[in-house]
Amino acid sequence: MxxxxxxxxxxxxxxxxxxxxxxxxxxxxxxxxxxxxxxxxxxxxxxxxxxxxxxxxxxxxxxxxxxxxxxxxxxxxxxxxxxxxxxxxxxxxxxxxxxxxxxxxxxxxxxxxxxxxxxxxxxxxxxxxxxxxxxxxIADDLAADVITEGMELLSAPGVEAFKPELAELRGRGETLGLRPSSMTGWLVTRTPDGVRWERGRADADVVVSGTVAELMLVFSRRVPPGDVTGDRALLDHWLARTAF
CATH class of the missing domain: 1.20.120.450 (dinb family like domain)
Incomplete structure (x- = not known):
């Protein structure tokens, strides 16, 4: 590694x-x-x-x-x-x-x-x-790790002390999916205790699809999401509060 x-x-x-x-x-x-x-x-x-x-x-x-x-x-x-x-x-x-x-x-x-x-x-x-x-x-494995590391940082214990606005990502089970074309994606759940995530492909309230490099750029707020299905407002709320 x-x-x-x-x-x-x-x-x-x-x-x-x-x-x-x-x-x-x-x-x-x-x-x-x-x-x-x-x-x-x-x-x-x-x-x-x-x-x-x-x-x-x-x-x-x-x-x-x-x-x-x-x-x-x-x-x-x-x-x-x-x-x-x-x-x-x-x-x-x-x-x-x-x-x-x-x-x-x-x-x-x-x-x-x-x-x-x-x-x-x-x-x-x-x-x-x-x-x-x-x-x-960017190679797929490196693009994927930008997303994975980001998920790890956003869900780390105590991260809200470092970035208080992340408290606004708490929820009641709302889900977001990132679905790349070449590998297993990411499923995010907004819980009352904060962000939880896992690698997997499942139905979600909002799903963003694309190549893993495209999803990396969406996740890092460099490009607007293209292929989106579901609750766009939920996605926009997430993107507005996850900038580091």
Missing amino acids: TARLVEGLREHTEGFARAVEGAGQDVQVVTCPEWGVRDLVGHIGQAHRWAAKLVREGEPLEVPDPRQEDPGRPEEWAGWLSAGAEELIAAVGEADPDKEVWSSVGPRPPAFWLRRMLNDTAVHHYDAAVTTGAAFA
């Missing part, structure tokens, strides 16, 4: 770097309009280095502002981004896999941050690509 995370982080860091190559530094990111391309580059490289330091120290760190990061000149971005990814890979590789480190959802193994940064980088790779017109592709 760790080897696949390493492979994926390198792949999407490199893809992100190719997508922003030659882009104007102040071009507004289509899917993150509060950021310019330089801000997005700063975020990726900064986040990888921040996570590496967190793995090494094991304690919570202040979340940095990407606008305060200097990624260098545009022609240096690719090398700077790669160095940040490799720093994180090395930190996780050198850490005791049985010694847990801090995360916003409680103590987790060091590889948690490799996975978290891979999934964040993959989604921002799309942000960069759609902004600059570059090609974007």
